[in-house]
Amino acid sequence: MDWSRTKTIFIVTFLLLNSFLVYQLMEKRAGSQLNVRAEATIEERMSEMNITVTEELPEDMEEISHIVGQVVDIEEEVSGIVGEENVTENEENDLVEVSLEEPYDTPEGPYDSEAAREAFNESVTDFVENNVYEGEEYVYGEWDNENREMHFYQTFEEAPIYTSEENQLVLTFNEDTQITGYSQIFLDLQEQDDKKDMFLPYLAIERLLNENLITFNDSVTEVEIGYFNFFSPIGNSRVFSPMYQITINDDEEYLVNAIDGAIQEMTEVDSVNTDEEVNESEEADSPEEETEETEEQAPNPQETAEEQQSE
Numbered sequence: 001m002d003w004s005r006t007k008t009i010f011i012v013t014f015l016l017l018n019s020f021l022v023y024q025l026m027e028k029r030a031g032s033q034l035n036v037r038a039e040a041t042i043e044e045r046m047s048e049m050n051i052t053v054t055e056e057l058p059e060d061m062e063e064i065s066h067i068v069g070q071v072v073d074i075e076e077e078v079s080g081i082v083g084e085e086n087v088t089e090n091e092e093n094d095l096v097e098v099s100l101e102e103p104y105d106t107p108e109g110p111y112d113s114e115a116a117r118e119a120f121n122e123s124v125t126d127f128v129e130n131n132v133y134e135g136e137e138y139v140y141g142e143w144d145n146e147n148r149e150m151h152f153y154q155t156f157e158e159a160p161i162y163t164s165e166e167n168q169l170v171l172t173f174n175e176d177t178q179i180t181g182y183s184q185i186f187l188d189l190q191e192q193d194d195k196k197d198m199f200l201p202y203l204a205i206e207r208l209l210n211e212n213l214i215t216f217n218d219s220v221t222e223v224e225i226g227y228f229n230f231f232s233p234i235g236n237s238r239v240f241s242p243m244y245q246i247t248i249n250d251d252e253e254y255l256v257n258a259i260d261g262a263i264q265e266m267t268e269v270d271s272v273n274t275d276e277e278v279n280e281s282e283e284a285d286s287p288e289e290e291t292e293e294t295e296e297q298a299p300n301p302q303e304t305a306e307e308q309q310s311e
Contacts, residue, residue, distance in 0.1 A: 042206050051209075053220040055247075057202065063195040064242050064258055067156055067227055069187030071236040077133045078184070086181075094236070095183045096133075103178035104131070124150065124171070127179055134186060138169050148173040156189045161227040161240055187238065196259050204244040204256035207263055214248055222247035225258060 046053070071094045078096050079087045088097045106123040107116065128135040138152040139160055152169035153160040161168075171182045201223055208214045227240035242258040255264040 042202050042209075045209065046205075049209075049216045049218075051214060051216070051218050051220070053205070053223070055220060055222045055224075057223055058225050058244075062198065064198040065192045065195040066242065066259075067161075067189050067191050067240045069161070069189045069229075069238040069240065072186045072188050074133045074184070074186050081133060082131060090183075094185050096185070097181070097183045099181040100179065103174060103176075103180050106173075106177050106179065109177060120177075124179075127171075128152070128169075132169065132182065132184060137186075148175075154187060154189075156227055156240075159225045159227060159242075161187070161189070161229070163229045163238060189240075198242075199244075199256070199258050199261045201244060204246065204258070204261065207256055207261050208246065208248075208254060211263060213252070213254060213263070219249050220246060221250045228255065 073089075075087060075089045075096050078098060082098050082100070086099055086101060088099075089095075090097055104127050106127075107119040109116070111117050111120055128138060132138070138154055141151040141153045141160070143150055150171040150173065151167055152171070153162060154168045155161065167183070167185075168187075169182065169184045172180050174180050205214065205220060205223075214220070223244060223246050226243055226245050228243050229238045229240045231239070243255040243264075244258055245253060245255055247253050253265075256262070257264075
């Protein structure tokens with residue numbers, strides 16, 4: 001064997017490998033510097049327009065992908081938690097429905113103080129964690145004042161997922177603000193293999209700037225990552241797109257795709273769901289439509305959402 005020739009081949013191979021690694025490192029560093037310069041340019045532009053970001057931007061993720069959810073049959077597991085006699089399965093929409101023999105007590109209202117809301121939140125959190133299958137995988141979504149329901153969203157890596165056709169976890173309350181039951185659907189969520197570079201948060205804000213959806217003296221009051229399903233399910237499968245949910249002035253909400261930067265208004269998302277009952281419940285959510293009497297019976301939806309998410 002020609003050891004001298006073999007040695008030369010190894011040396012050349014290692015030199016080529018090192019050169020490739022150095023190139024990769026320099027390319028990554030250049031990309032990072034480009035992102036920093038781009039962010040600085042956007043910040044300068046926003047400063048000139050007196051646009052503020054009051055919400056901390058999500059941490060950058062190098063890669064992200066769509067996720068696929070498969071409906072899981074959890075009737076047996078739920079029966080083991082609350083008792084078989086309290087559980088029914090709605091095969092039409094894959095929901096498991098639970099009726100409690102005894103209502104679950106929560107602190108009575110009014111919920112006009114931070115201490116009262118915290119006590120209520122802790123009570124509801126305790127119920128969800130101990131009486132709902134994989135309850136720790138859900139986060140608070142909204143309060144439906146008309147139907148006395150509390151809606152929750154399932155999460156994927158702490159980011160909420162939003163479906164177009166069903167409510168993932170809904171707690172039902174009586175007039176005394178006791179929990180009387182709930183309905184639940186649970187999805188087994190998996191990332192798809194085709195991960196792509198994530199569209200960075202400040203670039204998502206720039207997209208809204210370029211479309212004049214953010215203008216002079218506006219404030220970006222919330223930016224969070226979520227996964228949205230815009231289409232009716234195919235069998236037991238749902239496909240979710242990663243989106244930035246950006247709120248302007250605590251009022252207008254927009255979705256910016258975290259992969260390609262495409263913009264979609266929340267009103268467009270709502271129109272996908274043609275269920276009139278859902279639309280009616282959303283209208284009932286408006287704090288302006290609540291009477292003083294009902295405000296004493298149930299916690300303020302917006303404040304409850306904020307505190308529940310922080311937990």
